[in-house]
Amino acid sequence: MIVLHGEQVHCLICKHGFEFDIFVGSALVDMYAKCFEMRAAGRMFDEMPERNLVSWNSMIVGFLLNKLYDQAVRFFTEVLGETLITPDQIIKTGFGMNTCVSSSMITMYAKCGSLVDAQRVFQESEYPNVVSWTAIISACQQHGCANQVIELFENMLEEGIKPDYITLVSVLSACSHTGRVEEGFAYFNSMTTVHSLNPGPEHYACMVDLLGRAGRLNEAKRFAESIPIKPDASVWGALLGACRNHGDLEMGRDVADKLFEIEPNNPGNYVLLCNMYTRNGRLEEANEVRRLMGVNGVRKEPGCSWIDVKNETFVFTAHDRSHSRTKEIYEMLEKIKQLVKKKVYVAATQFAINNVEEYKEQSLWYHSEKLALAFGLLTVPAGAPIRIKKNLRTCGDCHTVMKFASEIFNREIIVRYINRFHQFVDGLCSCRDYW
DNA sequence: GTAGGGTTAG
Numbered sequence: 001m002i003v004l005h006g007e008q009v010h011c012l013i014c015k016h017g018f019e020f021d022i023f024v025g026s027a028l029v030d031m032y033a034k035c036f037e038m039r040a041a042g043r044m045f046d047e048m049p050e051r052n053l054v055s056w057n058s059m060i061v062g063f064l065l066n067k068l069y070d071q072a073v074r075f076f077t078e079v080l081g082e083t084l085i086t087p088d089q090i091i092k093t094g095f096g097m098n099t100c101v102s103s104s105m106i107t108m109y110a111k112c113g114s115l116v117d118a119q120r121v122f123q124e125s126e127y128p129n130v131v132s133w134t135a136i137i138s139a140c141q142q143h144g145c146a147n148q149v150i151e152l153f154e155n156m157l158e159e160g161i162k163p164d165y166i167t168l169v170s171v172l173s174a175c176s177h178t179g180r181v182e183e184g185f186a187y188f189n190s191m192t193t194v195h196s197l198n199p200g201p202e203h204y205a206c207m208v209d210l211l212g213r214a215g216r217l218n219e220a221k222r223f224a225e226s227i228p229i230k231p232d233a234s235v236w237g238a239l240l241g242a243c244r245n246h247g248d249l250e251m252g253r254d255v256a257d258k259l260f261e262i263e264p265n266n267p268g269n270y271v272l273l274c275n276m277y278t279r280n281g282r283l284e285e286a287n288e289v290r291r292l293m294g295v296n297g298v299r300k301e302p303g304c305s306w307i308d309v310k311n312e313t314f315v316f317t318a319h320d321r322s323h324s325r326t327k328e329i330y331e332m333l334e335k336i337k338q339l340v341k342k343k344v345y346v347a348a349t350q351f352a353i354n355n356v357e358e359y360k361e362q363s364l365w366y367h368s369e370k371l372a373l374a375f376g377l378l379t380v381p382a383g384a385p386i387r388i389k390k391n392l393r394t395c396g397d398c399h400t401v402m403k404f405a406s407e408i409f410n411r412e413i414i415v416r417y418i419n420r421f422h423q424f425v426d427g428l429c430s431c432r433d434y435w
Numbered sequence: 436g437t438a439g440g441g442t443t444a445g
Contacts, residue, residue, distance in 0.1 A: 026436040057437040100439040107440065134440040141441090169441045176442090202442045209443060238443040259444090271445040300445065392445050418444085 003035035022048065026055045033062025097126055103135040110139030113387045113414050113421055130156075134167045141174040143421045144430045149174035150183070163195055169202045176210035177420070179434055184210045205234040212242025213434070217251060233263045244272045252276050260292070267293065267300045305368040305390040309379045316371040319363075325378065332374040333365055340404045364397045369415065373402065377409060385412040393417050399435075403427050 010019075010028055018024045025048040032041035041062050048055060056079050063072035087105060095101045102125040109117035122128065122136040133156045140148040153171050156163065163171075168191055175184030188207055191197040204227045211220035220242055224235050236259050243252030256273040259266070270293045277286035293299070306315045314323065323329060364370075369390050376386035394417050406413045407427030415422050423430040 023436055028436090030436060052436095054437050059437095061437055098439090103439045105439095129439095131440045136440090138441060164440090166441045173442055205443050212443095234443050236443090241444050244444085266444080268444040275445080303445075419442095 003032070003037050003040075006031045006035055019047075020049050022050055022052060022055065026052075026058050029055060029058040029062065033058065033065055036066055038062055038066045038068065096121070096124070099125065099127065099129055099132055103132045106132065106135040106139055110135075110142055111416075111419075113389075113416060115139060115143045115145070115421075128161075130161050130164055130167065133161055134164070134170060137167060137174075138170040141170045141177075142419060143423070144177060146174040146178040146180065163197075165197060165200060165202075168195070168197060168199075169206065172203055172206035172210065176206050176213055177431070177435065179214055181210055181214050181216070201229065201232045201234055204229070204231060205238045208235050209238035209242070212239055213245065215242075215246050217242055217246060217248050221251065221255075233259060233266070236262070237269070240269060240272055244276055247276070247279070249276050249280055249282075260296075264296050265298055267298045270298060271300055301391065303368055303390065303392040305372040305388055307372045307376050307386070307388050309376075314372070314375060316368040316375070318368050318371075319366040320368065320371055323375070325375070328378055329371060329374045332378055333370060336370075336374060336377070336401070336405060336408075337365060339408045340401060343404055343408075364395075367395065367398050369394055369398050370401060373405060373413065376413075377405075377411070380411075382411075385414050387414045387416075389416040391418065399429065399433075403429055 006028075010031075013019050013024055013028070019028075025044065028044045029041045029048075032038070032044055041059065045051070045055060045059050056075075060072050060075055060079075063069070063075060087108075090096050090101060090105065096105065102121055105121045106118045109115075109121060118136060118139040122132060122139075125132050128136075133152065137149050137152050137156075140146075140152065149171060153163070153167070156167075168187065171187050172184055175181070175187065184207065188199065188203065191199055191203065204224070208220045208224050211217075211223060217239075220239055224231050224239055227235065236255050240252060240255045240259060243249070243255060252273060253276075256269055259269040263269070270289055274286050274289040274293075277283070277289065302317055304315055304317045306313055308314075316323070320326075369388055372388045372390075373386065376388065380386050394415065399422070402413050402415060402422070402424045404427065405411070406424035413424040415424070420435075421430075422435070
């Protein structure tokens with residue numbers, strides 16, 4: 001809708017003959033991109049008689065804003081007129097010294113699963129500012145290294161760098177994911193008493209998550225209800241997740257009802273409640289939730305896992321048989337199963353949600369992350385870590401199998417679930433099973 | 436006229 005005003009101004013610009021001005025043209029590209037009209041932005045860009053750095057940047061930023069990441073990269077390589085730029089080239093050009101670039105690189109490495117590289121970039125950055133510090137703090141947070149988060153945060157304060165809103169989100173999240181309830185509250189309180197920061201919905205969500213994850217559901221609920229601002233979906237979402245983790249169906253149902261009103265199109269809430277009913281053997285109610293999903297036109301995003309091998313990305317869905325090496329993959333899966341069973345492993349069939357009893361255990365073995373693991377064991381050279389990413393949270397059974405596999409095959413396995421990393425080494429996970 | 440870091444949930 002807003003673009004209507006922009007179009008009117010665009011018309012006026014044309015009438016007065018300013019459409020070929022490079023400043024005006026770039027601003028129009030930017031305007032269309034920000035109105036989520038990327039095609040119009042592209043047309044504008046194509047029609048510009050000349051373009052400069054800002055025009056190109058406006059296009060790239062526009063792609064990012066519209067979540068067209070691949071196109072952003074393609075466009076960028078077009079600017080350079082060469083193939084993809086590598087981190088090595090960034091260092092050579094000297095751009096690595098730029099704090100914008102280096103903080104982005106910290107984030108990039110962390111999100112690609114390499115915390116050590118992220119740390120190296122941070123150490124090499126000359127004048128880290130609040131964004132650089134927050135980038136490395138978040139990186140450690142996403143990798144479950146809460147000790148480092150706290151250490152870095154304290155170092156940052158000693159260096160005289162003032163934390164901001166986002167820094168505290170990461171610190172609080174680190175506390176919640178490692179059961180540091182008291183410390184979490186201390187940091188939360190320090191926002192107002194020390195740092196002059198007003199907590200926002202994200203901070204409140206972290207605090208509800210902190211209490212909820214620790215199993216203190218009633219306190220979490222009371223906290224959510226006492227928030228001075230109107231609690232948003234993320235606050236109730238955190239509480240619903242805690243109800244699922246700790247099996248509180250009654251509270252879960254109340255919270256889910258709230259969420260269905262606030263965000264009826266979010267499939268996650270339906271799935272959580274449905275799973276809770278199923279796990280409690282209340283299949284009729286579970287079906288009712290599924291029906292509600294259908295009525296509201298909501299569809300569950302299918303779970304999938306992917307793994308990079310030699311510059312190629314392989315994607316697996318549950319029960320996937322589309323890969324050319326499917327036979328070997330399923331054989332490897334069988335092998336993992338036999339070896340794991342020799343340990344004290346017992347299939348956690350409560351995580352097999354939609355299956356008839358006798359198929360439950362077998363079905364667990366075809367979760368997408370296990371398929372990716374089997375493929376990784378077949379293809380990733382010994383000694384190199386197996387890196388898997390998954391778009392959804394994993395189930396308890398997969399988490400257990402990853403631990404066993406790391407020990408049995410003597411492999412480091414790094415798995416990202418949504419946006420947090422678990423590192424499995426010698427039969428243990430970096431999250432120490434608190435997740 | 437453009438540009439870096441973030442939470443919960445399947």
